[in-house]
Structure formats: C-alpha cells, structure tokens
Amino acid sequence: xxxxxxxxxxxxxxxxxxxxxxxxxxxxxxxxxxxxxxxxxxxxxxxxxxxxxxxxxxxxxxxxxxxxxxxxxxxxxxxxxxxxxxxxxxxxxxxxxxxxxxxxxxxxxxxxxxxxxxxxxxxxxxxxxxxxxxxxxxxxxxxxxxxxxxxxxxxxxxxxxxxxxxxxxxxxxxxxxxxxxxxxxxxxxxxxxxxxxxxxxxxxxxxxxxxxxxxxxxxxxxxxxxxxxxxxxxxxxxxxxxxxxxxxxxxxxxxxxxxxxxxxxxxxxxxxxxxxxxxxxxxxxxxxxxxxxxxxxxxxxxxxxxxxxxxxxxxxxxxxxxxxxxxxxxxxxxxxxxxxxxxxxxxxxxxxxxxxxxxxxxxxxxxxxxxxxxxxxxxxxxxxxxxxxxxxxxxxxxxxxxxxxxxxxxxxxxxxxxxxxxxxxxxxxxxxxxxxxxxxxxxxxxxxxxxxxxxxxxxxxxxxxxxxxxxxxxxxxxxxxxxxxxxxxxxxxxxxxxxxxxxxxxxxxxxxxxxxxxxxxxxxxxxxxxxxxxxxxxxxxxxxxxxxxxxxxxxxxxxxxx
Amino acid sequence: xxxxxxxxxxxxxxxxxxxxxxxxxxxxxxxxxxxxxxxxxxxxxxxxxxxxxxxxxxxxxxxxxxxxxxxxxxxxxxxxxxxxxxxxxxxxxxxxxxxxxxxxxxxxxxxxxxxxxxxxxxxxx
Numbered sequence: 203x204x205x206x207x208x209x210x211x212x213x214x215x216x217x218x219x220x221x222x223x224x225x226x227x228x229x230x231x232x233x234x235x236x237x238x239x240x241x242x243x244x245x246x247x248x249x250x251x252x253x254x255x256x257x258x259x260x261x262x263x264x265x266x267x268x269x270x271x272x273x274x275x276x277x278x279x280x281x282x283x284x285x286x287x288x289x290x291x292x293x294x295x296x297x298x299x300x301x302x303x304x305x306x307x308x309x310x311x312x313x314x315x316x317x318x319x320x321x322x323x324x325x326x327x328x329x330x331x332x333x334x335x336x337x338x339x340x341x342x343x344x345x346x347x348x349x350x351x352x353x354x355x356x357x358x359x360x361x362x363x364x365x366x367x368x369x370x371x372x373x374x375x376x377x378x379x380x381x382x383x384x385x386x387x388x389x390x391x392x393x394x395x396x397x398x399x400x401x402x403x404x405x406x407x408x409x410x411x412x413x414x415x416x417x418x419x420x421x422x423x424x425x426x427x428x429x430x431x432x433x434x435x436x437x438x439x440x441x442x443x444x445x446x447x448x449x450x451x452x453x454x455x456x457x458x459x460x461x462x463x464x465x466x467x468x469x470x471x472x473x474x475x476x477x478x479x480x481x482x483x484x485x486x487x488x489x490x491x492x493x494x495x496x497x498x499x500x501x502x503x504x505x506x507x508x509x510x511x512x513x514x515x516x517x518x519x520x521x522x523x524x525x526x527x528x529x530x531x532x533x534x535x536x537x538x539x540x541x542x543x544x545x546x547x548x549x550x551x552x553x554x555x556x557x558x559x560x561x562x563x564x565x566x567x568x569x570x571x572x573x574x575x576x577x578x579x580x581x582x583x584x585x586x587x588x589x590x591x592x593x594x595x596x597x598x599x600x601x602x603x604x605x606x607x608x609x610x611x612x613x614x615x616x617x618x619x620x621x622x623x624x625x626x627x628x629x630x631x632x633x634x635x636x637x638x639x640x641x642x643x644x645x646x647x648x649x650x651x652x653x654x655x656x657x658x659x660x661x662x663x664x665x666x667x668x669x670x671x672x673x674x675x676x677x678x679x680x681x682x683x684x685x686x687x688x689x690x691x692x693x694x695x696x697x698x699x700x701x702x703x704x705x706x707x708x709x710x711x712x713x714x715x716x717x718x719x720x721x722x723x724x725x726x727x728x729x730x731x732x733x734x735x736x737x738x739x740x741x742x743x744x745x746x747x748x749x750x751x752x753x754x755x756x757x758x759x760x761x762x763x764x
Numbered sequence: 765x766x767x768x769x770x771x772x773x774x775x776x777x778x779x780x781x782x783x784x785x786x787x788x789x790x791x792x793x794x795x796x797x798x799x800x801x802x803x804x805x806x807x808x809x810x811x812x813x814x815x816x817x818x819x820x821x822x823x824x825x826x827x828x829x830x831x832x833x834x835x836x837x838x839x840x841x842x843x844x845x846x847x848x849x850x851x852x853x854x855x856x857x858x859x860x861x862x863x864x865x866x867x868x869x870x871x872x873x874x875x876x877x878x879x880x881x882x883x884x885x886x887x888x889x
Contacts, residue, residue: 354840361847368854377865381876384862388792391851392784395796398803398844405837406810460877519885582885654886662886 214737218287218729228271229283229296232264232306232345240338250329254321257334261314264341268307271349275303276708280715280725282351289730291412297351299722301552301712304705305479306348308556311694312471312563313341315687319567320464322683328462331373339366340468347476351726353401353488354411356480360394360444367473370465371457382460389453393443397480400436407433414726416488417719425491434492437484438500444477445533448507454530455514459522459580463570466522470529471563475555478536485540486548486716493543501541505636508534512643519582521651525565528606531644532558535608538621538637542628548713550620553706557613557698561605564691568599571684572655575673586664588656591673594685596656598692603652605695607645612699616706769809776802789859789869796855800848804841811837 213219239260243253275281275298284293298306317337324333343363350356367390372383405411407428408419420430439450446454454474458466485493485500493500511531518524532554539551573580575591589596601612608618618637625634660670676684698705715722776798783795811834819832863869866876 354843358843358847361851365851365854368858372858375861378876380858380862380865381874383858384789384871384874385877387855387858388789388796391796391855392799395799395803395848399806402803402807402810402837402840405807405840456877517885519883581883583883650885662888 214733216289216292218284218289218733220729220733222283222287225274226281226283228267228274229281229298229349231267232271232310232349233342235260235264235267236338236342236345240335240342243334243338244332247330247332250326253329253334254317254324257337258314258317258321260338261310261317261341264345265307265310265314268303268310268345271298272300272303272307272708275300276711279721282725284726289733290726291410291415294355295351295412295414295726296349296355297414297722297726298349299712299715299725300708301479301482301716302348304552304556304708304712305475305559306345308559309344309348309472309475310341312559312691313337313344313468315567315691316464316468316471316563318687319467319570319684322680323462323464323570328373332369333373336366336369336373337468340370340472342366344472344476348479351413352411353404353413353416353484356483357394357398357401360397360476360480363473363476364390364394367469370469371461373461373465376460379460382457385453386457389443389450393440393450393477396436396440396443400433400440403433403436412726413483413488414719414723418723420489420491430489431492431495434485434489434496437489438481438496441477441481441484442503442537445474445481445536446477446530447503447533447537448510448530449503451507451510451530455523455526458526458529459520463522463566463573466525467563467566467570470525470566471559474529474533475559478533478551478555482536482540482548482551482716486543487719487722490543490717493540497541497543500537501630501633504534504537504541505633506534507531507537508636508640509643510534512640512647515647516643518647521569521580521582521585521655522566524582524647524651525562525569528565528644528648529558529562531640532562532606534640535618535621535637538625538633541633542621542624542630544624544628545710545713545717546620547624547628548716549706549710550617550624552709552712553620553702554614554617556705556709557605557617557695560691560695560698561602561614564598564688564695565602565606567684567688567691568595568602571595571676571688572599574676574680574684577674582651582654583662585651585655586658586660586662587670587673590659590669591675594689596652598688599656600652601692601696603645603648605699607648608641609645610699611696613695613702615699616702765813766809769805769813773802773805773809776805787871789862789871792871793852793855793859797848797852800844800852804844804848807837807841807844811835 243256246252280297280299282295282297284290284295286293340363343359343366346359347356350359368387371386372379408416410416410419443450458469508531511527511534514527515524518527535554536551539547572588579585605612605614608614618641622634622637658664659668664670780795780799780802783791786792812831814833817832819828819835821828866874
C-alpha cells in the first residue's frame, strides 16, 4: 500500500480524467428524474390526491430536459457520457444522437399528455395500486432505451419498461385484463429473451457491447468472419416481436384494448415504437451489411404488416381493437424505411414513428373522451351522436383520422410521401404500392369510425336525419383536463404537418448519423483518444519517469505479498 | 468443456421450445424458465470456461499471460438471472390469477379478451 502512496495510480490508463461537463449530465438526468420521481410518489402512497400532480410536475421537467437535450444534440451532434468514466468501450456509454433525442422528446410529451388526462381517469384505488409510480418507471425504461449507447444496457431498459408495463396492464385486475396480460406478458418476455440471445451471440462474435464500437468493428470486419446475418435475423425477430410486426403481432390486438384507456393510450404510443427504435438502431447503425442481405425479407414483412393492420382495422367492431390494428399498420410503414435503407427512407421511417406516437396516443385519448360522453360504449354499431355532443371533439378526431391515414396537411403525410418516394427510387415499386393501398384501406376504416361515431345521429337503427337521445355533457373541470391533452397533441400534429421542416431536419440528421456513424463514434471515443494522445506525449517527454513507474510496480507487488 | 456445455445449451433450447408450444400456461411458463437458463448458459459459454486459471494480470503486463475466463459475460448473466427470476415470479402469480379468474389454464379457451363470436362491424356508411 505504501507503494501506491509514493507512486500515484495512473488513472489516465483506464479512465477519463476530465470531469464530465455539466451539460452532459443531461443525458442521465431523465433516468434519474423518473426513477426518483416514481420513488417519491411511492413514499406518499396514502395521499392519493398528490400523486397525479407530482407525476405531472416530473413529466413536465422531463419534457424540458429532453428539449434541452434535443437542442444540444442538434447544435453539437451526438454527445456521450460514460458511466464511472471508464474508457469506452469498457464503461457503459449513454450516447444520444438526433434520432434518440427526438424520440425521447416526443415520448415525454405524450407521457405528459397522458398524465394530465389520467388526473380524471385514474381513481383513488388505481392510484393506491401504483399507477403513477408505474408510469414514471415506464418512462425510465422508454427514455433509457432511447438514450443508451450500449446494447446490453438497452436490454436492461427494455426489462424495466416491460415490468412496469405489466403493472399498468393489470391495474384493476378485471377478468379481461388478466386474459390480455397473459398473452402480452408471455410473448413480450419471449421477445426480450430473444434479444438477450442475440446479444449473447453478438458479444461472442465481436467481444463488445458498446454500439459505437460494434458499428466500427462490423464495418471493418471481412465478410464471412462471423455469422452476422444469423445474429441480425435474431435481432430482427426479437424487435419485430416487440414492435408487433406481421407474423408475430398477435399479442397486441389481444391485450391493448383491455386496460384503462389512458394505459392503452401510452402503450399504443410508446411500447411498439421502442421496439422499432431498437430495430432501426441495430439494423441500420450496427449491421448495415446484414440489413442489406435481409432487406427483401424486411420488405415483405413490412408490406404484410401494413396490409394486415389496415384489413384488421376494417374488420373490427370494437373501436379500441381497431386502433390496435392501426398501431400495427404504422409499424409496417416504419419497416418500409428499414427495408429500403437509404437516407431518405430512414428519415421517413423516423418521421413516421414520431407521427405514430403522437397520433395513436391522441386517438385513444379522444376515444376515451367519447366513451365518457356515451357511457362507456366502444362498439362501432352502438356509437353515434358525437357531433351534436361536442363539435370540437369531432374536429379533433377528424384531424387524427387524417393523420393516421397519411393524408395532408397533417404529420402523417410527409413521412408516407418520403417513404413512397424512397421506395420508388430503389425499385421497390410494389412496396410503394403497398404503402398507398394500406393507406387507402385505413382511410376507409377510419372514415367509417368517424362517420359512425360523429356523423350519425345515434346508434345503428336510428333513422337518417333523426337524433337519438343526446350524449352526456362533461362537467367543466373534467372537460378541461380531458380536452387539453388531446388538443395539444392535435395542435402538434397539425404544426408538424404544416411546418415540417424543423422535425424533418432533425430526423434527417438522425438518419445521416445512423448511416454514416463517424460523428457518433467520434462522440464516444473522441475524448478517450484525445486523452491517450496527451498521455503518450507526456510519456514521450518524461521517458525516465515512465520507466521509473514501471519498475516501481513489481516492488509494490512484493511488498503486498509479504 | 465448452463443447459439452454447448450441447447442453442446445438441449435446454429444445426442451424450452417444446414446452412453450404447449397450450397450457403452466408448461409455457416452465418453458420460459428453461429458456432463461438456456440463455444464461449460452452467454456463460461465450466467455470461455477456465476454472483453474484466475483472471489476474501479472505485474507490469497489460494483458494476462494466457487465456483466462472473461468475467464480463458472468456479470451479464448475473443481471439476466435476477431479471428472469423476477419475471418468472410475476408470471407464476399471473398464471395463478388467470386460473382463478378464467377457470382454465388452456390458452385456447382464454377468449375473454378476444371473444370467438364477436359481432362484425356494421356495413352501412
């Protein structure tokens, strides 16, 4: 030990010596905030009234942090923070690029909207069962997955997200929820296990878990050195299952309509999109060669997912399940971008994911308002009279219908436009056709919902032009809390549709980083390399000192063994 | 040693897939338990198995002399074991509740969320 005191340990050999810049703490701040927030809500479990306001405060802070992070990333490019300051790739790096920051921001906005709506929707019993702690932990998992730069770390965030989603799904414990949760839990657990299997193989083949490191290694690796396409296929299967793509989508329509409408809303917005995010991350950033090999399969999966989503929506009487199929259709559109794989296609995929998060959450919330007015009816045949009850709601719903189908001038139009254009350029004419056909079928399905729920005077059986019994009117305080979140989301959807440039440019820089990850890699390894160079220079100038240090080490070792 | 364990991992995967294809929830859950162990063993084997050689770097050197077991996969498994154990506990409770509420452990008969005789949507406008 005495030896250590004389010859200070050379931390620079294994650690970043410079302290983390204060602004870089933004990367870890969302995780800290949401975990601490969830814990603090748990501490005041008995005072259920406080929970909602506390959660709304934390989520507002989360939105602000994510916006700051997004601003910093779009000004300076990807930023990184390595846990424990170990030199990457040995420490766990949290790395944020434009794609991750954009998704995290949108997710936080959606969560805040859901939280405000939940103030009236979640009863005291639901709060005591822990709705808000689960919501906060769900956001920990979702944001963590978006901000991490380490593939095993991402697996851990997935599990955090999964366990809190189980809690939210069975909140209340009704029969139908238990049934839905069985299928959701088992199939999602299988998907994350597949993710772990693929990660195990990847570590065995590459010897690294740091995404930037893997991206560099795989781009340099000669073909045929390791069975990368097999690993890529495993990742594709795992994330397709999480994202509910076509052959492995069955858990979604079986479970998403069973919980409370706010829970459905946040699930439809976020969970599948995290799967799609991870898919884009692994396929495009980590394994571009394997993606190119698998692109035809991905294209088929994308087309079938889109068509299944659209046709499934057409065949549903239960509007909540119909929306579940819309979620699946949206996943198909994102996969189109992954299949085509050019920069524009990836930009379109990112934009569509953003659109899908906003639209699906807002749709479920809007349906929730309608169900409050009509006494909890959700079957297409029983709906009606919505326009008379609330013309504002019918306008909001119509905007969401347009956005979900990809009609201008709302946020769904631009990504579909970009995807079709990119597919045509890469000779994927049939894929472009599938995008358009599925968009058309979705329009029919959603138009029917709007016509039934709002245009008709009452349920099936009401004569044309006549009005059935009017729906309930909401009390003033309730109305503000349920309409505000939906209106804000719709406003955002319209704003993105009319002024797409800011979001498109962020998505584009995200896509550029994914395809050409030089800046991403530089963000992870730049500081470490600069430090190593500095160290080498110092060692070069003080050669005897360096020798002395090396000689001293065995001496210290001997002392220790005495 | 690695070869033996690889074969064992293969057997574990086969058993778990067979169990998970069953209709009965308890078998599916047993399959998931075996699957979790199969994955853990798989990652364990990826990190080289060497009981006799401690992963200690000699003084003055920056890498160990010969091959040693990689401690990182073992740390990964530690995380994965905890996670899969807690999920298994949750699934067992969920399956028991499902048996109580739905009166069956046969997934084919679990049709509360997706009723077989669901009405078709109206064909009018």
